[in-house]
Amino acid sequence: GGGGGGGAGWCNGVPPASLAQAGAACLCRSNAWDSRQVISAWYVKPEQIRKETPEGEPLLNGVVWTVGKKTFLPPAPLVMGFAYMFVLGDDASVEAHAGDRVVKQQMAALGNADGEGVTEDAEEE
Known part of the structure; x- marks a missing residue:
């Protein structure tokens, strides 16, 4: 064949x-x-x-x-994950969404590891 x-x-x-x-x-x-x-x-x-x-x-x-x-194929564990990925199309979109998510390290630097009380002004710094 x-x-x-x-x-x-x-x-x-x-x-x-x-x-x-x-x-x-x-x-x-x-x-x-x-x-x-x-x-x-x-x-x-x-x-x-x-x-x-x-x-x-x-x-x-x-x-x-x-x-x-x-x-x-060799036996494999039945493990499955799921994820979302957001793709921004251009530099203007990236800039517009720059403060949307605060990285945990940034929150820790502000003295609040859980993110409570972090204002938008603090996120933009």
Whole structure:
């Protein structure tokens, strides 16, 4: 079959750590998360995926049939995080939001580690 040989493999040289992270992310979104099972994620080549039965009948939505050898990844802990990242588009936006958040070190320097009582004037200094 296709898929290319050599060191790059069929996935164009995706680093093993990236494959492991993608596998862990998939497991965290699967039934393994609810059951707290430690299992190994796996992947197949795109040409190994079928969405029809051998008779040509379509599979149900969300059902995928794979043929051939699966490549298993090492078992991984089911740990998932979530973050927000705000990106400001230009220098004017950066300047307009410069005092929006006070860094903990700045609060400590003002003598108030929890930030209570810090006024906007103190934040802008």
